[in-house]
Amino acid sequence: MMESRRFISRTPLHFTILVFAAIWLIPTLGLLITSFRDPANIAGTGWWTVFPKLFSGGQYSLENYIGVLRGEGLARSLLNSLTISVPATAISTFIASFAAFGFAWMHFGGRKILFMLVVGLMVIPLQMTFIPILPIYSKLKLAGTFPGIWLAHTAYGLPLTTYLVHNFMAGIPKDLFDSASIDGASPFMTFWRIVIPISVPALASVFIFQFLWIWNDLLVALVYLSAKPNVAPLTVSIANLVTNRGQDWELLTAAAFVSMVLPLVVFFSLQRFFVRGILAGSVKG
Amino acid sequence: MAEVTLTDITKRFGDLTAVKDLTMCIEDGKFTVLVGPSGCGKTTTLRMIAGLEEVTQGEIRIGDRVVNRVPPKDRDIAMVFQNYALYPHMDVYNNLAFGLKLRKAPKSEIKDRVQEAADLLGIKDKLKSKPRELSGGQRQRVAVGRAIVRKPKVFLFDEPLSNLDAKLRVQMRTELEQLHHKLKTTTIYVTHDQVEAMTLGDRIAVMKDGVVNQYEAPQETYDHPVNQFVAGFIGSPAMNFLPARVVRTSGATKVTADGFDLTIPAARAGEFPEQVIVGIRPEDLDGPVSDEQNVLIVHVTVTEQLGHALLVHGDCGGQQIVASLDPHRSVTIDSVVHLSVNLETLHLFDFESEETLM
Numbered sequence: 001m002m003e004s005r006r007f008i009s010r011t012p013l014h015f016t017i018l019v020f021a022a023i024w025l026i027p028t029l030g031l032l033i034t035s036f037r038d039p040a041n042i043a044g045t046g047w048w049t050v051f052p053k054l055f056s057g058g059q060y061s062l063e064n065y066i067g068v069l070r071g072e073g074l075a076r077s078l079l080n081s082l083t084i085s086v087p088a089t090a091i092s093t094f095i096a097s098f099a100a101f102g103f104a105w106m107h108f109g110g111r112k113i114l115f116m117l118v119v120g121l122m123v124i125p126l127q128m129t130f131i132p133i134l135p136i137y138s139k140l141k142l143a144g145t146f147p148g149i150w151l152a153h154t155a156y157g158l159p160l161t162t163y164l165v166h167n168f169m170a171g172i173p174k175d176l177f178d179s180a181s182i183d184g185a186s187p188f189m190t191f192w193r194i195v196i197p198i199s200v201p202a203l204a205s206v207f208i209f210q211f212l213w214i215w216n217d218l219l220v221a222l223v224y225l226s227a228k229p230n231v232a233p234l235t236v237s238i239a240n241l242v243t244n245r246g247q248d249w250e251l252l253t254a255a256a257f258v259s260m261v262l263p264l265v266v267f268f269s270l271q272r273f274f275v276r277g278i279l280a281g282s283v284k285g
Numbered sequence: 286m287a288e289v290t291l292t293d294i295t296k297r298f299g300d301l302t303a304v305k306d307l308t309m310c311i312e313d314g315k316f317t318v319l320v321g322p323s324g325c326g327k328t329t330t331l332r333m334i335a336g337l338e339e340v341t342q343g344e345i346r347i348g349d350r351v352v353n354r355v356p357p358k359d360r361d362i363a364m365v366f367q368n369y370a371l372y373p374h375m376d377v378y379n380n381l382a383f384g385l386k387l388r389k390a391p392k393s394e395i396k397d398r399v400q401e402a403a404d405l406l407g408i409k410d411k412l413k414s415k416p417r418e419l420s421g422g423q424r425q426r427v428a429v430g431r432a433i434v435r436k437p438k439v440f441l442f443d444e445p446l447s448n449l450d451a452k453l454r455v456q457m458r459t460e461l462e463q464l465h466h467k468l469k470t471t472t473i474y475v476t477h478d479q480v481e482a483m484t485l486g487d488r489i490a491v492m493k494d495g496v497v498n499q500y501e502a503p504q505e506t507y508d509h510p511v512n513q514f515v516a517g518f519i520g521s522p523a524m525n526f527l528p529a530r531v532v533r534t535s536g537a538t539k540v541t542a543d544g545f546d547l548t549i550p551a552a553r554a555g556e557f558p559e560q561v562i563v564g565i566r567p568e569d570l571d572g573p574v575s576d577e578q579n580v581l582i583v584h585v586t587v588t589e590q591l592g593h594a595l596l597v598h599g600d601c602g603g604q605q606i607v608a609s610l611d612p613h614r615s616v617t618i619d620s621v622v623h624l625s626v627n628l629e630t631l632h633l634f635d636f637e638s639e640e641t642l643m
Contacts (some may be wrong), residue, residue, distance in 0.1 A: 175370035178337050183384035183431075184358035193383075197374040 543602025564632030
């Protein structure tokens with residue numbers, strides 16, 4: 001009885017939320033529907049006209065997707081995006097976890113200053129690093145290579161990543177380390193067998209953060225991959241597509257969804273870690 | 286099994302001296318309790334013995350070995366923490382086995398030891414559970430189990446029962462006693478609870494401000510406290526302290542104040558300064574009033590019926606006192622009662638130094 005009354009009193013709230021959700025989703029829905037229609041239909045009628053006959057198959061096709069993946073080479077770009085994002089995220093999370101542990105639980109001279117320095121690097125705008133770094137990259141022949149961009153993304157991501165993981169690790173009860181010390185664990189063993197397993201929520205959320213950021217990045221890719229088509233990620237390819245085939249909405253919408261699928265999957269499947277990870281520093285249980 | 290010897294141990298944290306010139310010998314196989322109020326240095330001392338804190342000055346020996354520079358894992362000790370410190374991502378079996386695994390003990394030996402400890406502590410059916418699935422008492426047992434499997438020379442307990450509810454605490458206390466009786470390992474136990482100290486300890490070290498005030502068997506500490514602090518810390522409800530004057534009349538020594546006029550038995554009398562503090566335990570006020578002379582005149586303010594005793598709070602010549610009486614005695618609030626004083630267990634403390642005079 002109480003619950004239904006509460007539900008009813010919250011109706012204005014629910015309604016407002018639904019309205020906002022609709023406002024956000026409707027354009028996306030439009031794009032999704034458009035991506036399945038052929039060019040003639042798109043040019044002739046609005047996407048909302050499908051609604052009366054929503055489920056009749058004939059008006060939909062996968063032509064656009066095939067065209068964009070095969071014809072415009074987005075399949076290759078998808079692979080490139082993966083090749084860039086996964087290793088870069090993995091390396092950066094890996095290094096950050098070691099660094100965070102060192103800053104949180106090991107005692108060495110200059111620890112505080114070094115930590116502030118690393119986190120302080122967040123202040124530097126990306127754009128300012130391009131001009132100094134590119135000549136170095138050219139000399140080292142890293143420009144236009146995957147290792148080059150992995151290095152770049154790792155460096156850009158480390159300050160925030162280290163900070164977030166450190167936040168979590170610093171909250172681990174000291175007792176646990178005392179106990180491990182008495183049990184006979186070396187610092188590395190403590191790190192590997194105790195801290196890392198406990199830190200999984202924080203590491204997972206940091207991984208997601210980084211992954212999504214790198215996947216959606218256009219600028220760093222453009223700069224460090226010198227727009228070479230065979231290593232271009234989705235972001236670059238789609239940007240080019242907009243330039244070259246700007247009027248071909250059927251291709252653009254299909255391309256947009258190709259680039260969205262993976263992050264959506266990653267986000268929804270690991271979402272519980274993400275939320276837990278954000279709170280991980282605040283509530284220790 | 287080994288004895289632990291502390292010689293002139295001092296621990297400083299910057300300007301703060303937590304432990305001052307502490308010298309004591311913890312005997313092999315005995316259950317020694319470090320007890321005292323918060324901040325007295327008992328946990329710091331324990332942690333220095335464990336190797337978790339560095340010793341500023343002094344020497345710690347386990348057996349014959351000086352262990353000041355020896356890391357915790359090589360001291361052959363095991364510790365049970367107040368918050369259990371169980372590894373949350375491992376099940377009970379792995380929590381118990383962790384230390385042994387790190388020392389590369391053979392799998393069969395690990396299995397045997399873990400089963401043995403689990404058996405002893407009654408957690409055999411919980412070996413596959415994770416800590417978060419266990420109750421507080423079970424977690425504490427796992428923490429104790431982790432110490433047992435290592436078969437160390439010394440057990441160190443840091444207020445292990447503080448996080449348990451009252452009933453569980455009593456139960457675990459008896460279990461720890463039985464465990465000690467079985468294993469006979471040298472044990473050093475830190476607590477702020479004097480009941481735990483009295484019931485568990487073979488010897489108790491009462492500490493205050495980094496100094497051990499008294500280090501003796503529980504009964505001895507209760508009967509003959511060396512100073513006012515120990516007298517007031519051990520025993521519950523706490524001893525009553527009443528300022529008084531010493532009056533010497535022909536052949537008799539008396540202590541007098543507004544609420545009483547007590548004659549000290551000749552056998553116990555000695556050279557006393559004029560100002561003293563009289564110490565009387567609440568339970569020593571329960572006797573039959575044989576002579577009207579040696580009583581406390583108390584104006585009753587509160588009574589508390591415990592079932593096994595009646596606690597009477599009142600005012601005696603301006604001082605607040607507590608008496609622990611037979612539960613069937615009828616005492617009414619605002620009445621004036623005469624409480625008989627047990628002269629054989631009367632304590633006298635020096636007004637200035639708080640040392641025991643008698």
